[in-house]
Amino acid sequence: MTTVKGDLHPSIQKFKEFVRQHPKMVHDVRNGKKSWQQFYEEWYLLGEQDGVWNRYKVNGEIVPPPVQEESEEKLGDFMGQMVSFFKKIDVEQVQQHLANMTTAIGSVQQVIQQFQGDQTTKQQRNSENNPFFFQKD
Structure with missing residues (x-):
């Protein structure tokens, strides 16, 4: 998400905005339940108003996740990935x-x-x- 908005296709910009409104989608992607591609395809086919998306909102509100928690979560995810990597060796x-x-x-x-x-x-x-x-x- 480091690219400039002008560089992206308009549908991708809309999808990114949709993801900001539904922050629980990030958890499903990080846990490996779904990929961004799958979410994008569902969003494209079903639309933003479908009831499927209600479970990805935070109490029905549009709340972006705090930046500090996200960086701590990324560190935790990284450490979890490293542990699972060493277990598989x-x-x-x-x-x-x-x-x-x-x-x-x-x-x-x-x-x-x-x-x-x-x-x-x-x-x-x-x-x-x-x-x-x-x-x-």
Whole structure:
């Protein structure tokens, strides 16, 4: 919702205003019950006057949510998402991926060492075979 109103399609501007009048819609989206796309399609098909929308008003009044509570709620949602993410992690898979990465990094290091080793041996051979090679003191 950081875009300028002039940049949005008029129907989207109307829908955003409708959402401000029905703040409980935000909770359903954050809880995963519905998506904004689903709400928009219902709003577009049913219209603003349908009785379905009454449950999304706060006591039948048009009250925008306070900004401070929204930021605290976002932080709580973020922490909840992080906890659920860590619960879903399979430790054995992570360990296997780390082992694969370690093996790959070791292989790359070996290739780099081989190329560096070839360059130093070539320089030594060239210096030994060149009769005009003089080392600096």
